[in-house]
Amino acid sequence: MTDTRPQPVQKLRIVFDEGEMVGPGKAELLEHIRDTGSIAAAGRAMGMSYKRAWQLVETMNAMFRTPLVVRSRGGALGGSATLTQTGTAVLAAYRDYESAARSAGQPHVDRLTALLRPKDRDV
Template sequence: MTPRIKLRLEYDVPLVLGPGKLQLLSLIDRLGSISAAGREMGMSYKRAWSLIEEMNSAFAAPVVASSRGGKGGGGATVTATGQEVMRRFQALENLLADQGADELAALSALLKPA
């Protein structure tokens, strides 16, 4: 049994940063749309937009820039700040997995057999 690490960062500013928000950013980056990213995650546009607003207001610069829909169509892009948030979050996950491998193995050894 190999455990999976799910990193969750809680800040004093109203922000919790975890795998769900990072997946949302990644999907927006890939799809160019908040609504399409939300649909792929099984959430409403309103919920997806709420999560983006939470992140945009917590960081010094927005993580997602969006333009209104309509005749010409809208869209969303992950900003340079958003790209850096994704990179650093992934780096932390990798660091925990790599540096914590011995501890994870020791904890796993304490589990009951499957």
């Protein structure tokens, strides 16, 4: 029998106030917008509707002093969306926070993992 437990995943969310938070989903959405230039494409890449993606963007834009994402309306080819300087800074700060927290927290995760009951499976 072998322990088949997957490696633990640390998911970090920063809650500033009720309804105002940044976590892995919003960070991923910002990355997809940065990479695709489109809120709709970013939402599709994450399996969410354009409406939901736009709601998350509006929430983030309202949270910070200046918007994180700006969009321009398009004609026949559609519009585009880009991260602002603030959007790029928020994404970088969140990813740096994630990295630092993972590094600092890994010994604690390892201690907790060692205390888990093994998940055995016949191989």
